[in-house]
Amino acid sequence: MTSPPNTLISTRDLQVGFAIRKGPFSKGLLKAVDGISIDIPKGAFLGVVGESGSGKTTLGRALLQAVPVTGGSATYDDGEVRYDLGQLKGAALKEYRSRAQLIFQDPYAALSPRMTVRDIIAEPLEVMGLTKSRAETDARVREVAATCRLNLEHLRRFPHAFSGGQRQRISIARALVCGPRFVIADEAVAALDVSIQADILNLLKQLQRDLGITFLFISHDLSVVAHTCDHVAVMYLGRIVESAPTRALFRAPRHPYTRALFSAIPSLDPDDRGRAQVLSGEIPSPTNQPSGCTFHPRCPFATERCKREAPQAEKGADGHMVSCHHWRELAAAPDAIRQAEPAE
Template sequence: MTTPLIRIKGLETHYPLGQRLFGPAPVLRALAGIDLDIPAGSFFGLVGESGSGKTTLGRAILKAAPITSGSVAYDDGQSAFDIGTMDARQERTYRSRAQLIFQDPYAALSPRMTVRDIIAEPLEVMGLTSSRAETDDRVREIAKKCRLNLEHLRRFPHAFSGGQRQRISIARALVSGPKFVVADESVAALDVSIQADILNLLKALQNDLSLTLLFISHDLSVVAHSCDTVAVMYLGRLVEVAPSRTLFARPRHPYTRALLSAIPTLDPDAPPRMQRLTGEIPSPADPPPGCRFHTRCPFAQARCRQEVPQLAPTQDGGQVACHFWKDLPDA
């Protein structure tokens, strides 16, 4: 096991929900006690339904979401940051080390800037280069790595298709030379034929630039193909963390099993799977007590309604937060 690049301990992110005259104001616990290590050099997948807190977790690591309590630490061997407590100067350095690739390549790029200016902006804002020539060199270098045509640098984003725009936004995220990149639903808005191309590019860039990627997605088949480790979230908690192959071959948590069985397979004759989830994800403003999944879990028992299950190691290298995972029938 390599050393973790990101170490998260007891992370809580709360958002206030209005005010009360008496007593404490209600809060939405978007993240409820997250413990997670992201190993350096991994392609780390984070999956969950909408409202599970996966985007909030990604943003909290980048200090773009509040850290109410707990800690997030970054250590790449050369520099280390405690994300919750760092000052403004450290934060500026951290921004060049940790970056975000957005979901929607149509909304993420300013229509009034040329592709060159879009990619160069982070360098200029962070003051990482001393001359225009140096900036141009860096832009050209990263554009080449992202398989952008250098001729295109002078054009405006409207001239490009979704796949090309996503390559531009990847180049912009990588131009400052980050070690850690959060890719939040970065292929969700793309067509299937283009999506594979961007996934392959991310994989190649990861090797090339020795990046650590946190890949956030709701699409399990995409995650299965790209990531080496996968964490599954449900209502602000991690329910299972495991190497991809283990997770997809032997899912342990009932929620992971239900998620996997809900993926439509390409085989028209596949028998209908039995593990249908009934109901919908409860509101994170009013989560169920005990195990947050018990309201939809086919195996829930009395203990699940009272006691919060903690992540515990399984024998095949993963971790699962379920009281009864050992007793469940084989999936």
């Protein structure tokens, strides 16, 4: 299957597994990412959502080559260079790291307390040898700092002097200083107050528009994803079970898991109660995945077919993809999810 034109990141049956010892004489395989095929267009803002343990962060790390790809393929193609991410080593990997960067979740732990803000932002330039002199490095640091709404006097200070939002802008500046085309934001606003979250999200959207950066935005917060992302992929147990343009997904989710996630979004109406669906049990262990549809042990609509047969991904002309045997029946009954026992 070929990738559509204007695709920056493309994966086909991408797999990431970790060997684990199950006993004194046997080993097993933990499938953190299990057969993901996705195309990320240039300049897109793709959101990835799902419960803890669904494989979101591992997917991001695999696309940065921070963890090895154990199966399938992943490619990067920005029109100037093309990389097979599973084969990157040495100088090629170092060059790719200048084109793909990460914004960490915790702005307090991500910055060295012994370095000034200037040195923190300049470090990628110096490690990768992207500038030839200190004057050139300082000029680039000042340019990126201004883009991220940092004042010049901030560059002489240490991280302890800043609030969480300011620290996250420093982290963003460090990620942008080498001019990346692809940035992964892993829960980049989860540790911030709501008002500061809005400021950081607006900054990321502005960077997307002004610099044409492609973002992969990993988050638990569906309201943040709705505000920021152009397209959303829903992960469960290492697989993408549904993906669609943001408005289409929020207007009419098709997979039972997606519908359960959306039903749990708090309402601003204090009289609006009993809408959340309680999923029984927890997400299964990646070392012992259920047969058939991996969601069937928790799905209120599961049938015998779901237990035996894994659903195939179906993609419509509108770009809406879903992996569920019964999504058409659920689409015909949009309020069926509310028939389940409501949350207390």
